[in-house]
């Protein structure tokens with residue numbers, strides 16, 4: 001599969017089977033995250049891997065949607081603003097950009113391994129800090145639930161709803 005095929009395959013999966021995810025595949029996703037680029041190579045992130053039902057229940061509390069209950073695994077991506085690069089000209093903190101790249105590395109690696117995943121940012125970050133106190137000083141920015149999709153055809157039959165190229169590209 002080439003990169004464009006993989007990009008087309010990745011889609012947000014919100015329905016998971018209860019097939020457990022192999023340890024090697026989980027490590028593959030984490031390695032994809034580790035290798036992500038970051039501003040000044042600061043790598044201002046931490047990844048909390050969650051697979052135990054008890055801890056997954058806490059993830060559900062932070063994002064109470066029925067579909068997330070079936071995800072057999074989740075990665076919480078945290079950033080450390082003390083480590084991230086701030087642009088000198090305007091002070092812009094690049095932590096979220098760094099986290100986003102790592103997140104998409106994870107999602108693409110998941111799709112390559114026939115695993116579904118979904119970005120989730122609309123979660124209760126304060127509750128997340130309370131329920132996972134070991135990372136209290138870090139900011140949780142993205143949840144990535146993942147697992148085998150209930151319907152593997154989701155990879156081929158999910159339409160890509162995107163603006164047309166000429167709506168978003170300016171050429172000089």
Ligand SMILES: Cc1cc2nc3c(=O)[nH]c(=O)nc-3n(C[C@H](O)[C@H](O)[C@H](O)COP(=O)(O)O)c2cc1C
Pocket residue numbers: 010011012013118119120121122123158160
């Ligand atoms: C930054 C970001 C935040 C997102 N947050 C959520 C979310 O909280 N809940 C959710 O169900 N999907 C979330 N999504 C998934 C988007 O809805 C999805 O990527 C978009 O509709 C395009 O569909 P696709 O991923 O299937 O290509 C998020 C995606 C991104 C990139």
